Amino acid sequence: MTSTKPPDRKRRNRRSRGKRFGDWLVYSIATGLLRIITALGPDRASNLGGRVARLIGPHLSVSNIARANLKMAFPQKSEEKREEILKGVWENLGRTACEYPHLDQLYDFEIEWMNPRRVEVTGIRNFQQMLWDGKPAIIFTAHLANWELPAVCAARHGLDMTILFRPPSNAFIADYVMNVRAGTMGRLLSRSRGAIMHVAASIERGDHLGLLVDQRFSRGLSVPFFQKSTPTNTTVARVARQFDCPVFGARCIRLPNNRFRLEVTDPIELPRDSDGRVDIAAATQAINKIIEGWIREYPEQWLWLHNRWDFNKKQLKKNRPKAEG
Incomplete structure (x- = not known):
């Protein structure tokens, strides 16, 4: 019996099955590598991952995005x-990447300890303010050092927080990441068009909202970042405007000997309009300025591989190493 499915649907089904198999294959390889990385322990895994990536990474084509970004910024x-x-x-x-299976072991800070071990925290009073005041707040961060650790810190010390994040496109890896993060970071909310409704409900409950805001956001507002305007996520400013809740910044700094410093800023006074409400454009620019300052301090710890300023292929080609040109 011949199939009655239209040819287009057949092709779509084949492509869908092919993509699913490809995703599963990538997931299987990734989880196999993660088992090896887990067996190494946090220090050896981190050291190995750093050495291998430093050796191979600059020769990959994606590095031309970083070269274009760095040339524009510096x-x-x-x-x-x-x-x-x-x-x-x-x-x-x-x-x-190699620290990912070891997040529980990496984070060893306890508020009552006087002498930090692997992780130290500055601005702990600001964190305690959020923990004890019973009020909602927004915490923004950036892809600096091990950017997962601020969320681990919040969950470990009992801060009610909803983490807004973008899941990987590979469905198998997305499920794995969700399982790992849910066990160490608390409540996770996938970024989507309907996510803002859940964010509003979370803030109304008195929870805290945590999110990364340093990547290109195509539906965002174009504001300066390293002196060049680029579409930017305005969620922090919009939620702060709607609920008039305090806003904090948090960042991770990688220190020698596989150690980290987490910094929590004082509450940030965001610019306001003539009606006394948070000015979305000016506030978003102020947040960009803070993140830019963090990056300038430790440029090697930011994820320059993301096409933040949307360089085209011709522009990226100009930034190939001379040996490749």
Whole structure:
């Protein structure tokens, strides 16, 4: 008996099955590697990941995005200096990836301890304010050092928080990531068009909202970042405007010997309009300025591999290393 399905539907079904198999294959390889990384322990895994990524990463084509970004952000730096930053970017990414199965072990900070071990925290009073005041707040962060640790910190110390995040496109890996994160980071909310309704409900309950805001957001507002305007996530400013709740910044800094410092800022005074409400454009620009300052301090610890300023192929081609040109 011949199939009655239209040819287009058949092709779509084949593509769908092919993609699902491809996703499963990538997931199987990734989980196999993660088992090895888990067996190594946090220090050896981080060191190995950093060395391998530093060696291989700069030769991958995606590094041309980072080169274009770095040249735009730091035109005064020499090409050699920018290449050194790029190597550090890859080392940090390799370390962060291999630290992923060890997040529970990495975070060892306790508020009552006077002498920090692997993790130290500055701005702990600001964290305690959020923990004890019973009020909602917004915490923004960026892809710096091991950017998962601020959320681990919040969950470990009992801060009610909803984490807004973008899941991986691979459905198998997305499920794995959700399971790992849910066990260490609390309540997770996938970024989607309907997510803002859940965010509003969370804030109304008195919860805290945590989110990364440093990547390109195509539906966002175009505001300056490193002196060049680019579409930017306005969720922090919009929620702060609607609920008039305090806003804090949090970042992770990678220290020598596989240690970390987490910093929680004081409440940030966001710009307001003539009616006394948070000005969305000015507030978003102020947040960009804070994140830019963090990146300038430790440029090798930020994820420059993301096409934040939407460079096209022709522009990226110009940033190939001279040996490739």
